[in-house]
Amino acid sequence: MKLQAANVRTLLMSVAIILLAALIAAACETERVVEVEVIKEVPVEKVVTQEVVKTVEVQVPGETVVVEKEVVKEVVVEKPVEVIREVLKEVEVVKEVVVEAQRPMVRPAPGTVLNIVTSDVGPANWHRPIANFPYNTMSTLLGVSEHLLDVAPDGTLLPMIAREWVVDDVGITWTIQPGVPWHDSAYGTVDVDDIHWSYENGSREGTVSHATGWYRDDFQNPRIVDENTVQWDWGENGPTIRYILTTRGLGSGTAIENKDYYETVGEEVHSSKFMGTGPYKVQSHVNDDIITLEAIKNHWRNTPDFEIVRAIEVPEQATRIALMKGGQGDITDISIPLLDQIVDEPGMRLVQGAVAGKTSAIFFMGGNFQIQPTLSDGTPNAPANTDNPWVGEPGNEEDLERARNLRRALSYAIDRDSINEFILFGQGCHQYVYTIDVCNPRHQDEWIHPYDLDKARELMAMGGFPDGFDMPLWIPTATPPDTFIEVAEAIVPMWEELGVTITIDKSAYSSRRPEFFERGALQDVFAFPWGGNLELVQYTDYLCDLIDGCTLWNSGYDDPIGYDVHKTFSQNYQDTDKAWDALVPYFEYHSHLGDLPVVSSLDWLDPLVVGPRIGEVDMVEHSLVMPEIEGIHIAEQ
Structure with missing residues (x-):
């Protein structure tokens, strides 16, 4: 079949329009569906003085498809004017669909x-062994530091600085991720010396980071195996779940720091001008x-x-x-x-x-220390402060029970319903036992007791103080959430109804935290915001409250049951149900049926x-x- 010259021109025009449309669509990443009715009248008077040979080809990437090839010979008389008339009628936009592809976001967005x-x-003090809580968590939460492990929302452990880890009966073998760069490129990438040093230095003598201090208790013979591998053997007490405190998702865990940078600039500069490997680096920190x-x-x-x-x-x-x-x-x-x-x-x-x-409002009854008169190293324990009415004389069961009744009276006097209704707007969970609330399915009803002011007064009399006593109360400020302070202050008049005269200290938490590193130092009642409902792994730390020498931070009391509970819990760390079952004696000890060394009220989630x-x-x-x-x-x- 032969094409007329006008048809050839129409075909070329159509191909050009199609190609142009394709380019526009590619540039805008837009797909269009357009139905068009076109009526064209094109009368053309042509003047041609030469012989024309036309070849029509359509180029397709990778091949050439010949649509038509023909030779047209025309000889006409030359005229100086060419007139082209074209009438174009279009019926358009019967249907149009436009799909815009999203442009990928540049990260970070300029x-x-x-x-x-x-x-x-807080202060510009980021180095783990000298940074008090909560400032020792800053580098992790702000994405400046990274850890051996990460953690998923469901609690699954994920690789971070460690790309592999093997846990067996001997210990843990860590294989590090190659090529993780430090913020300052002059210090290259993370190596096994940095890993080993971060834990050795973080757990050094005098460290204030109890979440790193456990490393020396739980492991022995830590060593560098090769340029990619570090080995930790289990300590004398055998395997423990506490190794997962190496994760990023637990803010007090151990971040990996640069050994060479520390040795080059010294501890003060290293801590104030901190360098890590995380997604953000520190520009400045003004105290x-x-x-x-x-x-x-x-x-x-x-x-x-x-x-x-x-x-x-x-x-x-x-x-x-x-x-x-x-x-x-x-x-x-x-x-x-x-x-x-x-x-x-x-x-x-x-x-x-x-x-x-969860935030909570619980109260450590200061001075309630000496249950075991001698520490594990043979030295005498801090003496019990029996000048505090709520502290009993060690070894005197009658006096110990007397003191328990005063602590029980304080718990019975807390109107948890009113606090939940008027301060927490129903968002709280009643808490009668340290570290577990009534919303936890593992909580037992027998640990609950009602708000009963008459019962509280009866217990005050049984405790030998029917008309009340003096109580110094520390409600820490600055770091704890504001709701905690409101709840703690709301409990004060409830205790005052029992005749308790309360003197409140609102010193910042960081200013008095060192007292927790010296047994016997905390003598007043301490309102604490972090003893609410816990995840299972967190008990690896909190159980140490009952064990001499288990943790650097101590809340001021220990008990023989703590050693058995901790041992059973650690032995069952791979079986969740058995680990929870091992905690039941711990909960009973903290209930009104037991020793009640800590008085609890409610916990809640501050959004x-x-x-x-x-x-x-x-x-x-x-x-x-x-x-x-x-x-x-x-x-x-």
Whole structure:
């Protein structure tokens, strides 16, 4: 079949239009479906003075397809003017579908800033052995440090600095990830010397990091096997689940630090100008004012969304609320009673981490130390402070029971229903036993007792103080959540109804924390915000309260049952149900049926509030000290 010249031109025009449309679609990543009716009249008067040979070919990548090839010979008389008339009629937009492909986001997004408004940024002191809680968690929560292991929201252990680990009857073999770069490229990448040194130095004599201090108790003969491998053998007490405190998801765990940097700049500079391997690096830290971080582009594990992060210290809740409302803050913690001032603001919402860290209001009864008069190393224990009415004389069962009745009276006098209704708006769980609440399916009804002021007064009389006694009470500030302070203060008048005269100390937690490293130092009653419902692994730490020498931090009491409970729990660390069963004597000891060395009230989950610039939130650890910023993502624009 032969094509006329006009048809050839039409074909060429159609091919050009198709190619142009394809280029536009590729550039915009848009798919269009358009139905068009076209009517064309094209009268053409042509002037041609030469012989024309035309070949029509369509180029396809990789091959040439010949549609038509012909020779056309035309000889006409030359005229100086060519006239082309074209009438084009189109009927369009019967149906149009446009699919826009999303442009991938550049990470970190240029110019983006995440503003955290928090009650306390603390001192520029990041080095684990000298950083008091909660400041020893900052480098982890802010994504500056990394750990041997990571943890998934369901508690599954994941590789981080360690790409493989083998747990057996001998111990643990760690194989490290090759090529993990330090923030300062002059120090190269993480090596086995850094791993070994981080734990050896972190658990050194005098360390204040009890979550690293366990390393020396649980393992022996730690050694470098080769350039990629470190081996830890189990200690004298055998295998323990506590090794998973190496994870990032438990903020007090051990971060990996650079040995050469420490030895080059010294401990003070190393701690104040901290260097890690995480997705963010420290630009500056002004004591008790502001921390500024910068994103690591093309991070080896997880390039973050925000280019800059600022953690700004704002102690007053009202100011934090105002900053969030004004768009100057992106994430903060606010006490439950004040949430109604902000949650209805446009773009505001409540978020939490997968592993819920509940806040509580429990009370350590100071001076209740000496149950075992001699420590494991043969030295005398700190003497019991029997000047405190709630402390009994060691070895005198009658006096010990008298003191227990006073502690029971304090528990019976707490109106948990009213606190839950008027302060926590029904979001709390009653707690009668340290570290477990009534919302936990493993809680037992026999550990519950009602609010009963008459019963409390009866117990006060049985305790030898029917008209009350004096009580110094420390309610720590700065670090603990604001809701905790409100709940603790609400309990004060309830105890005052029993005739207890209370003197409140509101010193910052960090200022008195060293007392927990010296047995016998804490003599007053201490309100504690971190003894709420725990995950199973956390008992590897909390069980040590009952054991001499088990942990550097101690809450001031020990008991012979603690050794049996800890041993049974550790032996069953691979069987969840058996491990929980091993804890029952621990719970009974802390109940009103047992010794009740700690008086509990309620626990609850303090949420975080995020603003409109925040998108998806997938934090693992729920922390009010500082949000886990690796799980905070920028909102899609």
